[in-house]
Amino acid sequence: MNDLSNAAVSEHQTSFSCKPIPSLALFILIPLFLIGLFVSVFILVVVHNAAFLLSFLLLFALVASFLAWNAVNWRHHNRSAFAIFINSLPDSDLRLAREGQLVKITGVASCGSLSLETSYERVARCMYASTLLYEYGQFGLKPANVKRSWFQWNLAYCERFSTDFYITDRKSGISAVVKAGSGCKVIPLIIENKLVTTTNQRRALSPHLSNLVTRTKPFRRGPITTSRRRVTSLYDTDLESPTISAYACLKHLQHADLNELLHVQEGNTVTVIGMLRKVDDVLMIVQTPELISTGCLWQRLLLPVDVDGLILAPGDIRPFTFYQIPLPFDLPLKPQDMGSGEKVFVYEDLVQHKNRTDCWLLISGKVYDVTQFLEEHPGGDEVLLAASGKDATDDFEDVGHSDDARELMKKYLIGEVDSTTVPLRKTVKPMASTTVTHQHNDGPGILSKILQFLVPLLILGFAFGLQFFGKKEKTET
Numbered sequence: 113m114n115d116l117s118n119a120a121v122s123e124h125q126t127s128f129s130c131k132p133i134p135s136l137a138l139f140i141l142i143p144l145f146l147i148g149l150f151v152s153v154f155i156l157v158v159v160h161n162a163a164f165l166l167s168f169l170l171l172f173a174l175v176a177s178f179l180a181w182n183a184v185n186w187r188h189h190n191r192s193a194f195a196i197f198i199n200s201l202p203d204s205d206l207r208l209a210r211e212g213q214l215v216k217i218t219g220v221a222s223c224g225s226l227s228l229e230t231s232y233e234r235v236a237r238c239m240y241a242s243t244l245l246y247e248y249g250q251f252g253l254k255p256a257n258v259k260r261s262w263f264q265w266n267l268a269y270c271e272r273f274s275t276d277f278y279i280t281d282r283k284s285g286i287s288a289v290v291k292a293g294s295g296c297k298v299i300p301l302i303i304e305n306k307l308v309t310t311t312n313q314r315r316a317l318s319p320h321l322s323n324l325v326t327r328t329k330p331f332r333r334g335p336i337t338t339s340r341r342r343v344t345s346l347y348d349t350d351l352e353s354p355t356i357s358a359y360a361c362l363k364h365l366q367h368a369d370l371n372e373l374l375h376v377q378e379g380n381t382v383t384v385i386g387m388l389r390k391v392d393d394v395l396m397i398v399q400t401p402e403l404i405s406t407g408c409l410w411q412r413l414l415l416p417v418d419v420d421g422l423i424l425a426p427g428d429i430r431p432f433t434f435y436q437i438p439l440p441f442d443l444p445l446k447p448q449d450m451g452s453g454e455k456v457f458v459y460e461d462l463v464q465h466k467n468r469t470d471c472w473l474l475i476s477g478k479v480y481d482v483t484q485f486l487e488e489h490p491g492g493d494e495v496l497l498a499a500s501g502k503d504a505t506d507d508f509e510d511v512g513h514s515d516d517a518r519e520l521m522k523k524y525l526i527g528e529v530d531s532t533t534v535p536l537r538k539t540v541k542p543m544a545s546t547t548v549t550h551q552h553n554d555g556p557g558i559l560s561k562i563l564q565f566l567v568p569l570l571i572l573g574f575a576f577g578l579q580f581f582g583k584k585e586k587t588e589t
């Protein structure tokens with residue numbers, strides 16, 4: 113069994129170990145802002161020209177709104193960047209997936225040798241269970257209302273457990289072991305939004321919760337002054353009793369909610385994103401040794417978000433509010449979306465077809481056998497040969513082919529590539545490759561992009577200021 117509770121508590125309700133805005137960016141931006149402000153105020157005082165100050169403030173307002181947009185999207189609008197990224201990843205097929213590959217498998221889950229029971233409600237054969245206990249954060253003068261803003265509720269206690277389980281890939285019917293048990297970092301993309309008012313009937317306590325009650329027993333029903341006492345009162349008072357004041361027992365249990373379920377249980381459809389391992393012919397999905405990055409989503413002005421761990425999500429993620437975000441780009445066709453008879457190719461295999469007698473092209477995820485077309489191609493056979501053995505999408509698009517050319521392509525279509533086999537250079541950063549690994553969003557890439565804009569502008573502004581200053585001095589003399 114894997115106890116994820118501590119990580120979850122320390123990250124305070126956030127299952128991701130990352131931030132939408134790199135803190136290093138703030139460390140650099142704040143001094144830059146102060147320097148810029150100082151320079152522009154200096155110019156204003158000396159030259160009596162407010163143009164520089166105004167443009168400086170405008171620029172910084174833009175940068176600030178961009179960062180605020182990212183923070184808001186992450187914290188209050190359901191982690192858009194990551195949801196878009198997950199949705200954009202096509203499901204992998206276990207038949208085609210290779211050792212060490214990043215895979216996204218969706219299928220029915222079933223328990224292995226070890227199963228969980230949720231600690232609050234006795235539900236057997238779970239693979240992931242969580243119980244979050246919240247306490248009311250105010251001084252008890254008002255009745256509790258869980259619909260009120262979140263800051264009135266503090267996380268008082270957290271339990272999150274996961275175990276290894278089996279998943280049966282819905283594409284291939286092949287089963288794999290998901291190593292979500294001991295030693296693995298699990299990122300549960302499960303909204304824990306099921307609020308349950310405590311009652312006598314529901315008080316089936318886990319050993320963890322019982323311990324908490326025992327430890328805090330002396331404070332039982334006392335005036336509520338500390339968080340610990342409030343936690344105690346959950347178990348020692350009856351919320352249904354009219355004699356207990358409404359605000360003396362202000363707590364709710366928040367449970368993992370997976371498509372109206374309170375846990376991930378045998379028979380649920382789940383999606384798992386991790387690395388495929390083959391050990392003695394047993395397929396396993398394990399935590400990737402690399403950070404998984406969403407990459408920049410410029411369409412929505414979102415900075416990259418890195419996630420470190422095995423991702424566990426509901427199988428059908430669309431109905432969730434969390435995931436109800438329109439995709440900014442079209443998903444590549446998945447094999448099941450294609451007409452019958454068309455094949456799915458592994459990238460490594462298809463790039464072998466790159467000679468005059470056997471020439472395939474990979475364009476926008478589709479595979480074309482252009483061997484017979486080489487002689488007829490208006491742009492010549494050499495360009496086609498040069499574009500084979502790799503992803504030729506950019507080469508093809510750069511030429512600006514006509515609609516007729518695109519229509520003609522259909523004649524040579526033989527299938528599509530399993531996109532999970534295409535090297536994911538942009539989205540997965542190797543752990544050992546750079547020093548930024550595990551610094552999550554504090555990567556110099558984003559910073560250098562921000563600085564690339566800011567520094568020249570500041571220098572330009574400074575130069576203008578000096579020019580004004582110089583002119584003024586001249587006219588005065």
Ligand code: HEM
Nearest residue numbers: 480482490491495499504507508511513514516517520521
């Ligand atoms: C199945 C794939 C392809 C088909 C069916 C195809 C078809 C055509 C056709 C019909 C034209 C005439 C111009 C037009 O109608 O747009 C053309 C021109 C051309 N194609 Fe392709 N093409 C394919 C792939 C590629 C690729 C991968 C490249 C790589 C760079 C390429 C490079 C060119 C060039 C350089 C021209 C000449 C453009 C010009 O003279 O203005 N084509 N192609």
